[in-house]
Amino acid sequence: ERTTDPVWYFNPPESHRLHDEDITNFVNCLKECAFISIFNKYHLDLAAETCHYLSQLRPELIVPSLVELLFSSIDNMTEPHRFTSIITCLAGMTGQIVRQTLDFPQGQTFVLPLLISVLPGIDANDFKKTSVTFQFLNAILMLITCVDCSSAVNTRNDLTEIEKEVCLSTTKFEDFISELLNRIFQMIDTLSTEISDALIISIDSKMEDHQIGLELTSVVSCIVQLCSKKTFHIVREKITNFLATYCYSPKTSKLLTGLIQALLKSNPIETLNYLLPQTYERIEKILSQSDMVILNDHKGDSELTWRLILFSELVCARGDTLINYKSMILTIFHRCIHIIHKDSYESMGKAAKNLLKSLTYVYPIDYRLTVENIEEPFTDFLPIRTWGQHVEYDKINVKFHVPNEEEVNFACEFVETFMYLELQMLNKKCTDMSNDERLRSLTLIHYIAIGCLRMIPRIESKEVKNLVSSISPYGSKFQAQYSLYAKEPNHLITYHSDDASSIKIALKIYSLSSMYYGIFEQNINKLFSDLNTIKYLYKNKLCYKQQHPRFVIIQRIAIQIEVIDFC
Structure with a gap:
């Protein structure tokens, strides 16, 4: 009788199969060559990839060395x-390094020594070293919880000797975080006082600052999302104290706003409570002391500019947390929306865009490694045992921000108030306005359009009927009609042909309704690129099925939401 072989692929006989000893010999054969290649600048990437795969085969032979x-x-x-x-x-x-395995359980003992030892790599004078250091910190902090587990040694009786050693070493987390922030602040101070601030900043320098800013934000986000409440309060206090003494510098403002983004991502309620009223009061004080003259000053005021930049970051907080500060937010916009200084009105435009996105977008709000309670006591759950572990798809427990009626109404009220105000001004005074005033108005309209267009049905949708030129009507309960265009670009070309900047912004506004649905294509490509990088970093090809940390899966879900809206 014929039987079906349960294995459909080639099944080698037992005598020809690889055994553990063969794998060990293979790793030992290659590792010395790989280690030597690490220091060859032309083949570092290949050496790193080789070490990556060898460490998956035999971490005990690669990591300690x-x-x-x-x-x-x-x-x-x-x-x-x-x-x-x-x-x-x-x-x-x-x-x-961080994951507990039977073959290599001592990897976790390297975590704190490694974190502390690489901190000297944060060097304002060496971009490459700083970037690589942040990348390493980011890679390892994504996979661990920054919690002092030392008390578990006294409360649990199921710990191995290595687990006891790791738990005791976690007492150094607070010192590590404190030293990390001190070095970050020192780097910001150093960059703020560089002579290059007074000169034209090169494109390469801007790209470097942008990259460092993203990496810094990610590192601090990893810490504050997976730390104890006590540690979060320490981080928040150190950052807010530094903010109080910070002097605005275009070169370093993005580094500092990155720290604010990290705090908002972890605990928006507490962060807003500490920073938004303080920012509001400071803006009011600056405007009152200048008798509003500062609004028409093309040179601007550095402190006001910095406060508006800070405000634009604070309104990135989760939409439901911003509702409590509605009157405060609207007051700042009413007071500062006509400011003529370029950096200041661009900050107001970004604030409008960020506010509308926070209020109206659907997005995940929790990217933590685990959803378990990481606070003491550790009788039921020990955080170090989740380090680097994957999560089953049915246990992800994703939490989303879904706009409620109050948030959507706030967004509609904001658009109707400020976009119509600018459109009316352009329609009535476009010819008499200065180039700077016109550019300010169009810039604000452009940012508001970017923030609100996801609420508006597409032109080809059934909700848009009897389309009239320059008006996009729609009939949802919480939506109104927004005329996105003021004077046609032909008007600008005819009467203000010298105002190239305004013409460029006007054309961007015209193009948005047909090509923008809440996210730009290049942003989606960037999200996919970042996701693939993280998946490669944490993927283990030796596993039969896909095993990803929780935050990787949630990031994939977030991208899918964006892709659905884009398509």
């Missing part, structure tokens, strides 16, 4: 490039 190399390179003044090369390789094997 590389960690030892790192510790020996930290104080090496003659070969500083060794530090960045080794850190680059270690960033690709953080999963093997």
Whole structure:
């Protein structure tokens, strides 16, 4: 009788299969060559990839050796490039370092020593080293909880000796975070006082600052999302104290706003409570002291500009948390919307865009590694046992921000108040306005349109009937008609042909209704690129099925939401 072989692919005989000893010999054969290649600047990427795969096969043979190399390179003044090369390789094997396994349980003992030892890599004078250091910190902090678990040694009787050692080492988290923030603040101060601030900032410098800002935001976000309440309060207090003494610098403002974004992402209620009223009061004081003259000053005021930049970041908070500050937010817009200084009115435009997106978009609000309670006591749950672990799809427990009626009404009220105000001004005074005033008005309309167009049905949808030129009507309960265009670009070209900036912004506004549905294509591509990078970093090809940390799956869900709206 014929029987079906349960294995459909080639099944080698037992004598020809690889055994554990063969894999160990294979790793030992390659590792020395891989270690040497780490310090070859032309083949660092290949060496890092090789070490990444070898560490998945035999982490006990790769990780300790590389960690030892790192510790020996930290104080090496003659070969500083060794530090960045080794850190680059270690960033690709953080999963093997933090995860408890039967073959390599001692990896977690390296976590705190590694975190503390790489902090000198944050150097304002060395962009490459700082960037690599932040990338490593980000890679490892995504996979761990910054919680002092030392009390578990006294409350649990099921801990192994290595787990006890790891729990005791977590007492250093507070010192690590404090030192990390001190070095970040020192870097910001150094960059703020550089002579380059007074000169034209090059494109390369802007790109470097942008990259460092993103990495810094991600690092601090990882910490505050997966730390105890006590630690969060320490972080918040240190950041707010630094904000109180910060002097505005265009070169470093994005670094500091990145810290604010991290706090908002973790605890928007408490962050807004501490910062938004304070920012509002300071803006009011500056305007009162200047008798509103500052609004028409083309040179602007550095402190007011910084406060408006800070305000534009604070309104990125979750929509339902902003409702409590509605009157305060509207007052700031009413008071500052006509400011003529370029950096200031662009900040107001970004604030309008961020506010509308926060109020009207659907997005995940929790990217943590685990949904378990990470506070003491640790009788039922021990945080270190979740380090680097994947999550089953049916246990993700995603939490979303879904706009409620109050939020949508706030968004509609905002658009009707401020967009119509600018449109009426352009229609009545466009010819008499100065180029700067016209550009300010069009810039604000452009930002508001970007923020609100996701609420508006597409032109080809059934909800849009009897379409009239320059008007996009729609009949949802919470939606109104928004005339997105003021004077046609032909008017600007005919009467203000010298105002190229305004013409450019006007054309952008015209194009939005047909090509923009809440997100730009290049932004989607960037999101996919970032997701693929993270998936590669934490993917283990030795596993039969896909196993991803919780935040990777949630990030994929967030992208899918954006893609659905875009398509």
